[in-house]
Amino acid sequence: MMGGMKEHCGVFGVYDHPDAAQLTYLGLYALQHRGQESAGIAISDNSRVTCHLGMGLVTEVFPEQRLTALGGRIAAGHVRYSTTGASDVRNAQPFCVGYQQGSIAIAHNGNLVNSRELKQELEAGGSIFQSTMDSEIIVHLIARSKARTLEERVAEALSRVRGAYSLVILTGSQLIAARDPNGFRPLCIGHVDEATVLASETCALDLIRARYLREVEPGEIVTIDDDGMRSLKPFEAAPQSFCIFELIYFARPDSLMFCTSVHTTRKRQGKRLADEHPTNADLVMPIPDSGNAAALGFAESSGLPFDMGIVRNHYVGRTFIQPSARIRDLGVRVKLNPVPDVVGGKRVGVIEDSIVRGTTSRARMRALRDSGAREVHMRVSCPPLTNPCFYGIDFHTTRELVASSRSVPEIAEYIGVDSLGYLSLEGLLASMPAPAENFCLACFTGQYPVEVPKGLTKSALER
Amino acid sequence: MMGGMKEHCGVFGVYDHPDAAQLTYLGLYALQHRGQESAGIAISDNSRVTCHLGMGLVTEVFPEQRLTALGGRIAAGHVRYSTTGASDVRNAQPFCVGYQQGSIAIAHNGNLVNSRELKQELEAGGSIFQSTMDSEIIVHLIARSKARTLEERVAEALSRVRGAYSLVILTGSQLIAARDPNGFRPLCIGHVDEATVLASETCALDLIRARYLREVEPGEIVTIDDDGMRSLKPFEAAPQSFCIFELIYFARPDSLMFCTSVHTTRKRQGKRLADEHPTNADLVMPIPDSGNAAALGFAESSGLPFDMGIVRNHYVGRTFIQPSARIRDLGVRVKLNPVPDVVGGKRVGVIEDSIVRGTTSRARMRALRDSGAREVHMRVSCPPLTNPCFYGIDFHTTRELVASSRSVPEIAEYIGVDSLGYLSLEGLLASMPAPAENFCLACFTGQYPVEVPKGLTKSALER
Amino acid sequence: MMGGMKEHCGVFGVYDHPDAAQLTYLGLYALQHRGQESAGIAISDNSRVTCHLGMGLVTEVFPEQRLTALGGRIAAGHVRYSTTGASDVRNAQPFCVGYQQGSIAIAHNGNLVNSRELKQELEAGGSIFQSTMDSEIIVHLIARSKARTLEERVAEALSRVRGAYSLVILTGSQLIAARDPNGFRPLCIGHVDEATVLASETCALDLIRARYLREVEPGEIVTIDDDGMRSLKPFEAAPQSFCIFELIYFARPDSLMFCTSVHTTRKRQGKRLADEHPTNADLVMPIPDSGNAAALGFAESSGLPFDMGIVRNHYVGRTFIQPSARIRDLGVRVKLNPVPDVVGGKRVGVIEDSIVRGTTSRARMRALRDSGAREVHMRVSCPPLTNPCFYGIDFHTTRELVASSRSVPEIAEYIGVDSLGYLSLEGLLASMPAPAENFCLACFTGQYPVEVPKGLTKSALER
């Protein structure tokens, strides 16, 4: 609709390893939390790139036979976020095409803000589009560039786009990593054996026992080929605005961001939250697993006992059917179920990583009370979410955000808790492993580091 | 092979509810941890029973269209344990057949010890067998009974079998629950709306908001039909020998067993473990998620800080491919990955629920050290497993149990930890929510409450 | 319902060939016209029999990977007729079970008339049934036999059943062929390399280049094992009553029956039909492909020009969807379409092999007229079908047979032809490659060679 679907995604790349496809499979496996809708691997046999895509989890898209058939020493991979609605293999990535210089595949994490304008401009120039993906726009721009080398063509193309992108680009003989000047989305470099590896998060390096080298820097284009690895920084320097929501919720806790595990950062948030919003609960417990680390920090700082009073069903799949209307509201316990004798008769402090719509929290709090909780005190380890994201996180509209139109007491009443406390923006920033100026805080402040076209903001308000 | 495959399973039943199939689907969903190989639902339309079976998770076997097509007010369901090897839909349950009295379906959790003898006897009488399931034997015995009523036929059949069984039996108009005289496996009764529900664990009652009524008692046959619910206790009273491993590992933490959540029992084990085997580690952390509760108890009792230094990948599927030999040993991080700055440079106390073969623990400990742990002190919240189980838990042979042939220091060396402590049997029993005499402890003591034929024990030793 | 579903089927077997499974696959391929609902292959590894079954065509059930995984030197195969209604892989064959003497698989073509009685008797003796197949009854009888050898057990079992059966039975080390005393259904023996082959029709021998040896004789049990091939004739001699409908319609034209190709026999029927019911049409044409041979004979004898004025769509699958109601009556041209300038303005003689319900003929005749045929003269190469079949052909009830309640002129009016002529019974028999007394003519005469229980005939009348 407005510039394509939001794209929570994970990307991965390998240069020059005999098991390039298998390593990519494993890397995507570790990044599966970044997208469960589709998966794809592009492979180069040193002259031509072929893409292998499918809907579903990495393990579903690549059964053994299909995986072992993938030869080649250079690979790029992608997992895509599961959104409701128009799921289509045509929107799976990497996006592969032929163009004047041969074949090229591109895997993209992030969201452009000027894709509508670019698309109109390209269409006016005769371009045709088969998907709604930003990556198709970028490939068109690369194909239209007259520059001599691939990295120059990529640079020229990227000079036209605005917004968030962490890219892995594959050609017959080169692997390229690129990150937007603001560095919204993560992308790191590692080594395994003699090979170079790219990944959205370090947990993917861990799984294949790759050594972490460094981040791809904001605005940097890294080219890896037989001449080694070289760097291009064609864009004007911008202050980094790393998506703070990666740290709050999206990234895996065992990934390192700013040299600190996400787990540790979240624990710090929990400690600060305890200082800002103490509670006289009998115990503190997380909404698992995203609230685990903050709850640990909260307990540590507050001295309250930590317990795991809600259990997560590990077999919750993507295809759970909500059965007949008569039993519709049973759904909430499908994923999480309170432990009755932990919460029964207790004043429980519950730690959530964030509240988006509030509907899920509301149902969970009701389940807690049904299981006997006497009082429920919710603490949230980030500030109220009041603004939509245009750079790749799935808050599409203002209206869907419960905090955009309600005060904290109103939210407390809506979700049905006895008290509610949000971590302050100062508290959040104080918990971060990097200075405040390095982060994009737009969802909390409405200050967008890369200007968002009026059309997009208007539409986000209206829907 | 020897009396059929071991059967970790979950069973469920509903009597007289317009959404019987949907409730069974949800109940099996909550019991999915008890078996991921196959799932099945048997439905009665008040005269005839039909069975719907398939390989895979409940959500895979019952896509929306298939589920909504299931009418009927009485249902029985089953999930089956995933073992490596001969997976076959012929071994899926409920097992459905026609016989002289009409059609019947049976869902079985547990393992008989005299199935070989019974099968030989039945075959000598002309019986044919299409599966390797104990349930087929029980149905043959029911079909051969000359007794007048179904419950009498069931009683007569069960008087012949020895071992562990928690059964849900469905006919055109009746639902029957039965439990062996020793009550090895769990089975409880609940109510939702006007309907009666049977389930292996209370977490399945929670999901459908059913009220817990009581356990099916050891040796009890409960018949539910239009005349209400009635009980038969045809067998000589035996001391209960509930499988203690249900509490240690197998059951979901939010299920109530002996009126106490499994979580709370495991926490008590952890406390006692801390008392028995203190450690001067810098922090205590679980192998998630099965070690969570015991680690919480350990931390609470020892005063050591609790943290979650190992992260679990939620997308680990049943079909992970071990790629090429070159990268084979990457597997261990697929499921669990340490958080480097939590464990780095630390003396970590790690809480495992149990050690079976030791190979997985060994690989995990190596990963912990690779992530920088300085010292690793493992504590195990049950005693060393030294004897195979013949009643339904998947320790097939003596040889595979690392503790059957090694002392604790030898195990410590094998799995590569700086210290290792097992909870004592006394400590385990002291943590339990019921007296010691109520449990089967055979895997720790070798004392089998129901005599095991020589052939079986011999074979368990030899393999 | 009444004695199981009717079973049009094809059976195949191989003894002692390194490619036993592949040959069986090919054999079933050639016999695919005898059943498209399900396919199965049972394989023996010289001690144990395993079965591989599935719904669909042989090529669908056995993709390359599954086929090549089948080792073993002895095999049996089965294809099953596609009926509407309760299709279930539980009714796929070969039917495989374990019993006192090991494992056994059975593939059955034909239909028993006393299955209801046998089932009741077996159930009274405690037997349980998982399918509605006659083969399950036969296996129960084999399993209950106390006889010493397999062939004696088979003989004892078959002495109890009445009706039609051509069986291929597989155990760990033996392959057995058996045919009912009346020899209703075909079954022949061939040799390829050193191996022995069994098949419903000779066209399956042709495909694998096997040499035809002989028929399994009515009432004969042929055992093939390491001691060679031996024959048992345990039953009282009965006059053969081979299903004449195999020759009229069911068998492939290139198969030899009574040493004559079915094509040649059908051509003779057509010649005789021309003599009995001449027509002054402008040309003679078949309803392809089942009317081809008779039309050739009719043209030859009558001197009328032969043409193929109706074209068959080769891609008619089993799953054609009848789209929305608005366009429902388009269905008839999906399979067959007239050639306008062949039939336009002409008096066409149309040759049908037989008329069952008459509805299909009616629609086809309307299409012929729509395409411009001036007059339509239908000739049918067998007599009016007036009685149901209880031996395995799919005329379930009397009522469905258009000729059971209508005179020839009434049928002509019903299907909308200008004239209609049926081959007389004498004419049919005169065309056959064997004497009249060798055939079952029950569908034309109501004289059933094997007595049919009252229950069955009553039910056939009433439905």
Add this chain to the structure above:
Amino acid sequence: MMGGMKEHCGVFGVYDHPDAAQLTYLGLYALQHRGQESAGIAISDNSRVTCHLGMGLVTEVFPEQRLTALGGRIAAGHVRYSTTGASDVRNAQPFCVGYQQGSIAIAHNGNLVNSRELKQELEAGGSIFQSTMDSEIIVHLIARSKARTLEERVAEALSRVRGAYSLVILTGSQLIAARDPNGFRPLCIGHVDEATVLASETCALDLIRARYLREVEPGEIVTIDDDGMRSLKPFEAAPQSFCIFELIYFARPDSLMFCTSVHTTRKRQGKRLADEHPTNADLVMPIPDSGNAAALGFAESSGLPFDMGIVRNHYVGRTFIQPSARIRDLGVRVKLNPVPDVVGGKRVGVIEDSIVRGTTSRARMRALRDSGAREVHMRVSCPPLTNPCFYGIDFHTTRELVASSRSVPEIAEYIGVDSLGYLSLEGLLASMPAPAENFCLACFTGQYPVEVPKGLTKSALER
């Protein structure tokens, strides 16, 4: 590779019918013989076009649920030829994209000769390509056109391409048919109810009971929208060069071409063939079903008896597995099997529609002799094929054509027949329902009506 894969295909379109998708489904069903690799339907909801594609037969790609979900009153459909090698859903059609003017779908039958040049030119202008289809080139050209109306843009695009195309183009509100100036491939117009229909062959009109209106003329662009149907002829008039191979082999016999059924034309070829190459065989028989009509004509003219001595297996699927090497050469009888007592001891005249490689004919002739044929006299109802086709028929290279390098006696020896006669070019043309100058005869004469670039011809020679 060289200008994309050859494209045997079928196209279909409907304008303004409430069952547009269902009619398209039926139309494609009737055209299934023109392509079995993939199928697709594009639907317009009056503003936007969506495409639904898949690999396999129409019935496989569109199961009931998927078909009934397709709403919309305008539709275009496509079936694609099954070639071995790189089958990919990315090459399925209709090809759908968005461009400046909205969304557009295109279904193409035929093959361009200048696609390589156009692709290079387009790539030089920055275009990217996701497939190897000529249709993608045409869409690029349409998108780059600055013309005001769709038909003008289509005209401008088509003015650039050379070769064979019969196109159905769909936008949100228009349906366009276009045919190259030479009219290589068929495309006709019909009416059903109030709706307009387009189809490759009239047999598709028959199936949906549409009335035939006329052909789309060579070089004509027909636009159908709410203003009715209008015609544009933007290209210089060229003599028609209709593919004579459509009549010889490719089209369905019940389709009308030049107002004559293909069956009748083929029969005429057979008559002429009998005159040119009489034989003293005992009977004449076709290789079914493609040789049926010519054999009928041959028999009629020669006075020899006609018979069907070879039987076709109707269940030959696209996925037949050639089993192990040991039994590899069994394949030939999988599709066709001789009737032994028809051919045994006989001098048989066999009518083939054409000979391409000769390998299949060779195997079939061997099978005939194995079945006892004494002499085999082959007659072919077209001249020797000596030149590759660049306009859409699957003779890729010169070398593969057995007649390109062998004399008729040499071919006779190669395929193993006692005599061999080809219909002369004069005879062929005399049998046609239109004057000689209306046909493309390039495969026989090497005279290509549309100049073929040197690169293509060279490559066809060399491979």
